[in-house]
Amino acid sequence: MSEPRGRLPQGAPERLYSLAEDRARRSGRADVELVTLIVARAEPEPGTRPECASLLRMCQFPLSVAEISAYLALPVSAVTLLLTDLLRDDQVETRAPVPAAALPDPELLQAVMHGLQKL
Numbered sequence: 001m002s003e004p005r006g007r008l009p010q011g012a013p014e015r016l017y018s019l020a021e022d023r024a025r026r027s028g029r030a031d032v033e034l035v036t037l038i039v040a041r042a043e044p045e046p047g048t049r050p051e052c053a054s055l056l057r058m059c060q061f062p063l064s065v066a067e068i069s070a071y072l073a074l075p076v077s078a079v080t081l082l083l084t085d086l087l088r089d090d091q092v093e094t095r096a097p098v099p100a101a102a103l104p105d106p107e108l109l110q111a112v113m114h115g116l117q118k119l
Contacts, residue, residue, distance in 0.1 A: 032083055034076065037062040037095040051082055055092075062095055 032038075039062050044053035051072060058071055069079045086092040 032065050032080060032094060034064065034066040035097040036065050037097055038065060038068060038083065038092050039095060040092050042091040049082075051078075052086060052091075055079075055082055055086065059092060064097070 038055075038059050040056045040059040042056065044056045048056070051074065054072060055068060058068065063071075065076060065079060065083070068083075069076045072079065074082075083092065087094070
């Protein structure tokens with residue numbers, strides 16, 4: 001027996017465009033990259049969409065857009081839409097990733113580790 005046209009079978013995943021409800025009314029997209037760090041500035045309020053609530057709960061500590069996408073099992077494009085809304089409402093903030101040049105030299109860390117092991 002087939003489902004009526006326009007209805008999904010029970011248990012079928014929702015279409016991605018359902019995340020972008022009334023997107024036509026809103027303008028712009030968040031300028032975030034895969035490595036941009038996201039930190040929640042607020043707790044999810046009652047009535048918050050489940051995806052946004054999950055995002056706010058998981059971002060109590062900085063997470064990259066790529067990590068959020070993986071944890072929510074959503075494409076980066078859908079996560080970017082969610083982040084656009086949350087950034088506009090000041091519920092999250094972005095942070096630049098730590099540049100590789102600012103990280104300590106791996107050889108120095110290894111030398112310190114060997115020195116500590118000899119103690």
